[in-house]
Amino acid sequence: MIGQDKREALKRRMVSLGILEDDLIERFIRGTGHGGQKINKTSSCVYLQHQPSGIEIKCQAQRSREMNRFLARREICDRIEEIEKGRRSKRQQQIEKIRRQKRRRSRRQRQRDVGLKRQHGQKKELRRRPGGEES
Structure with a gap:
């Protein structure tokens, strides 16, 4: 009512x-x-x-x-x-956000992301104790 x-x-x-x-x-x-x-x-x-x-x-x-x-x-x-x-209305903004999320990344973006992940992994690797995997 x-x-x-x-x-x-x-x-x-x-x-x-x-x-x-x-x-x-x-x-x-x-x-x-x-x-x-x-x-x-x-x-x-x-x-x-x-x-x-x-x-x-x-x-x-x-x-x-x-x-x-x-x-x-x-x-x-x-x-x-x-x-x-x-x-733009909230509804249109929501639709555009979903469209951007679904859009496939370019080769260049994927290569950059993988490179950043590798750098991050190497940085974490440096935090480990030297001498292998001993607990």
């Missing part, structure tokens, strides 16, 4: 970003994925399109249609804010 204060805050945010309710096309569709008979019967998934910007959002995060309507509007605000302020 969404509190009145959260609804008011979202309305103020939409007004400040210049998003009008008339600019939004809202449809309720059946969700996809897990959930069995219930998800196949209820149209709690919200499809929201902001006509001026062309941004489309599909939200089925919650079981409640009202909650999904609220979340979809909040997502529209986030996306428009990203475009206006020209900054």
